Amino acid sequence: MLLEFDEQDGVIRDRELLDPNHVVEEDRIVGRDEQLQEITKMLRVALGDNRPPNLFLYGPSGTGKSLITKAVCKNISQICRTRDIRFGTVEINCQDLDTLGIGVYELATQAAKEADVELEVAKHGVATKEKWDELYRIINENFDSVVIVLDELDMLVGRRDKQEPAFSRLLYQLSRASGDEDISTHISVVAISNDTKMMESVGSRALSSFTPEDVHFTDYDANQLKDILHRRKDAFYDGVLDESVIPLAAAFAAQTHGDARKAIDLVRVAGNLAEREGSTRVSEEHVRKAQDKVEKNRVLEVVRGISTQKKLCLYATAAVAAESDDETARSTTGYRVYQFLTESIDADQYHQETYVNKMKEMTTYSLVDFERRSHGPTSGMFLEFQFGERPQTILETLREDSRVEMLSPDEVQTVVHAQLRNER
Incomplete structure (x- = not known):
């Protein structure tokens, strides 16, 4: 099998250039x-x-x-x-x-x-x-x-x-x-x-x-990300990249904080997917598949290393965002769902202030961002969390944890719906 795969025509010529941590020459540093x-x-x-x-x-x-x-x-x-x-x-x-x-x-x-x-x-x-x-x-x-x-x-x-x-x-x-x-x-x-x-x-x-x-250092914009990818285009053999590959990968990365690592990862994974399929070209479809794969891998890498309590805070907040029209979650609503989660699996329960602080810490992983808001004099102040990735992806990844897996997604969804009705 090894020899058989070795004889196949690949699309990637220099894999080092598709490693975001590889130290490149100065003329490849853009923007x-x-x-x-x-x-x-x-x-x-x-x-x-x-x-x-x-x-x-x-x-x-x-x-x-x-x-x-x-x-x-x-x-x-x-x-x-x-x-x-x-x-x-x-x-x-x-x-x-x-x-x-x-x-x-x-x-x-x-x-x-x-x-x-x-x-x-x-x-x-x-x-x-x-x-x-x-x-x-x-x-x-x-x-x-x-x-x-x-x-x-x-x-x-x-x-x-x-x-x-x-x-x-x-x-x-x-x-x-x-x-x-x-x-x-x-x-x-x-x-x-x-x-x-x-x-x-x-x-x-x-x-x-x-x-x-x-x-x-500021975010890269889509044009800068395109330039970065074009400077690494020679990682692939001539003519194997469809014209839409680099613009699409740059657009996906620009949507999530202008991350050059993600842009490079996308084209690398897209190339790997094309090779595994035995394709001689890297297409837009390969980039879209790579987007799903990279997103899940990135979230998995982050959430694997955080404590169970942080996972419960994150799960509760993502569950609210997944059911909200604008994919955001109020800290007050997220905390009530968090209380339900901890009671369901008999885990220690943080006070609301600690829950909020744990969620604030998540901003350092670029998973969430937040703004301080108030919806009128009767609602009081709260934080509104927005996610850098799809909340559903975060939920799916968190369920790989054995304690989180004990939670019933249907029950959680029912609680979330009830809390969202209370918001109104």
Whole structure:
């Protein structure tokens, strides 16, 4: 079977170009000239063996923050090698990190990989200070200058009993490191977040020592997304893409926050679907199938990693939106449905304020957005949630959780209808 498939004519020539995380050449970076220039200007001082400033890159997911940082650091590294400057980039994604200690360990692991040396500290059973010491040892012994990239930093919250979030404590320690007499390496930090208000949660000590230069990234529009896809068109063999493929993929991605990752994923999945069908062309129909598949995969990736309580909050709100005419959900109505869900499966029940805060946290995943509203003096104030994906897709994905699966969709729908009637 392997040989049989190997002999088939494929449509994809270079799969790396269809990987959204692949660091592409500068001429393939589209619609981000201003941000590219700003970041280059600020990080290029490393070429003179000086410390670059700390940066805070913020804006919606898939708008080029990580891509541009990696591309600039890659070019700086190449030039530094010709100047006998030991430059390194240490990057971690904070989305799946639970505590500060795990975050520091991951930084030490990536620093060891970048330096091609052995890591000499354990992941568990070791004090966080020992992990910091190991990170600084590796950096100090192997680099003249290092840029530490903290992607999705706002996701590193840490233990809830701590007054200050873990990402604030991480920034404080890292930004103080360059002033340490025992550390000769120039250390600068690039903090990346989808949450424009992340810095409001940073403690005063961390804020005064971090003092970053801000770079804002906006959504891509449909035309910019088309340009991005056209610059990666050579990932496919000549003539295999129907004319409608790139405009349609760009239009789908533009509808959901102008996410370039989604646009690239769509054409990649469409190409894979065409190959599996044995087709010699990628058509509009392949893109439409890819849209359904990518949407479900993205939601699944997000909801798999959240707690059962967050899933119940999300399920209740999506259930209301799915039955609403405009696919929105009031926080007051969503909370009453949430109460029904928790009672149905005998789960702990949050107060309404906590439910609302959990739903607000979902905005960092780009699953929901919200506005504060009031429908007259008798209704009071409430939040109105809107979903970035189809609410039905979110419900279908959440039902893969064993506890959520215990809920009867018909019963939930009946409760939702009753609550929506009460709204009127």
